[in-house]
Amino acid sequence: MATEADHGAGGHSPLAQFEIKRLVDINVGGVDASITNSTVWMLIAIAAITLFMVIGMRRGALVPGRWQSMAEMSYEFVAGMLRDNVGTAGRRYFPFIFTLFMFVLFCNLLGMIPYSFTVTSHIIVTFALAAVVFIGVTIIGFARHGAHFLKLFVPSGVPIFLLPLLIVIELISYLIRPVSLSVRLFANMLAGHTMLKVFGGFVVALGIIGGWAPLAFVVALTGLEILIAFLQAYVFAVLTCIYLNDAINLHH
Amino acid sequence: MTGVRGPSPLDDLNRRLAAIRERRRDDASETGPDDTAKSAMGYALRIGVELVAGLVVGGGMGWLLDMWLGTSPFLLILFFFLGAAAGMLNVWRATRTMNLPDAPGD
Numbered sequence: 001m002a003t004e005a006d007h008g009a010g011g012h013s014p015l016a017q018f019e020i021k022r023l024v025d026i027n028v029g030g031v032d033a034s035i036t037n038s039t040v041w042m043l044i045a046i047a048a049i050t051l052f053m054v055i056g057m058r059r060g061a062l063v064p065g066r067w068q069s070m071a072e073m074s075y076e077f078v079a080g081m082l083r084d085n086v087g088t089a090g091r092r093y094f095p096f097i098f099t100l101f102m103f104v105l106f107c108n109l110l111g112m113i114p115y116s117f118t119v120t121s122h123i124i125v126t127f128a129l130a131a132v133v134f135i136g137v138t139i140i141g142f143a144r145h146g147a148h149f150l151k152l153f154v155p156s157g158v159p160i161f162l163l164p165l166l167i168v169i170e171l172i173s174y175l176i177r178p179v180s181l182s183v184r185l186f187a188n189m190l191a192g193h194t195m196l197k198v199f200g201g202f203v204v205a206l207g208i209i210g211g212w213a214p215l216a217f218v219v220a221l222t223g224l225e226i227l228i229a230f231l232q233a234y235v236f237a238v239l240t241c242i243y244l245n246d247a248i249n250l251h252h
Numbered sequence: 253m254t255g256v257r258g259p260s261p262l263d264d265l266n267r268r269l270a271a272i273r274e275r276r277r278d279d280a281s282e283t284g285p286d287d288t289a290k291s292a293m294g295y296a297l298r299i300g301v302e303l304v305a306g307l308v309v310g311g312g313m314g315w316l317l318d319m320w321l322g323t324s325p326f327l328l329i330l331f332f333f334l335g336a337a338a339g340m341l342n343v344w345r346a347t348r349t350m351n352l353p354d355a356p357g358d
Binding site: 168169170172173175176179180183184187188231232234235238239 | 293294297298301302304305306308309310313331334335337338339341342
């Protein structure tokens with residue numbers, strides 16, 4: 001993301017943290033498949049999730065310990081979300097929603113570690129996730145209801161002369177979904193991490209005399225950012241559930 | 253803490269299990285989206301982006317159609333407003349459940 005001029009500043013630009021660095025060059029048939037720092041942090045997130053779940057459930061005790069309790073809580077949380085928003089018909093999509101939620105959550109939280117890289121601060125990552133949700137939900141809708149799925153775009157009880165206008169609006173409102181889903185997560189992560197870096201820069205600039213005020217602010221902001229990390233993962237998963245509900249139960 | 257015999261722990265457990273089973277069978281339409289402050293802030297984060305995305309998608313569609321049909325700039329203007337309307341529609345859909353009579357208070 002950073003321009004060439006920022007390199008001279010020695011990484012002090014607040015946007016330098018979002019820079020993609022190529023670690024291992026891989027070129028598969030003209031497609032650039034290099035391993036970047038983004039790839040590495042995605043793999044770390046997946047490894048952390050796997051460790052979290054496997055170690056948490058290793059004992060499988062009736063009275064759960066701390067780790068097992070956390071693993072069970074995350075399961076219960078997503079299962080409850082799916083039940084509240086989609087109902088029993090959504091149970092079969094639990095693995096996907098759970099994976100999505102845990103991946104976004106761990107990417108957000110790992111991004112909070114100093115010197116780490118926030119995968120979800122790149123719109124291409126969040127848009128890819130949102131596109132998978134959007135295309136998947138549309139396919140599920142057509143597979144379950146066939147052409148009836150198009151009824152989603154036809155509001156009921158509308159005078160016939162308004163129908164063409166409203167169908168176009170409904171269609172746009174459906175196409176907005178992947179954009180708003182991805183932009184929300186990306187923008188929150190980008191803004192939050194940039195703000196942390198900017199206030200961190202103030203601490204250095206004001207030195208030992210005046211630096212305490214921004215330092216206190218950075219501490220507060222870090223707490224807020226951890227909350228945002230949880231909330232954005234929650235919002236991403238809950239919206240996926242809502243879209244799934246539209247496709248399965250055919251009502252907004 | 254008097255000598256009166258309260259409900260036995262097993263009765264209580266039975267009742268809780270029954271309640272949980274009941275909840276498991278519930279459908280989406282009966283239980284609303286979940287409550288708590290967490291989801292209130294979730295709403296706040298959702299609806300702002302919804303409006304902007306409406307404008308961007310509407311404007312983008314209009315612009316692409318203009319490029320394709322050579323009608324610049326009329327479709328851009330038209331779809332900009334349609335996108336705004338669609339954004340409003342999404343916001344209304346997201347917040348509609350907050351005003352339902354059985355919604356959790358405040």
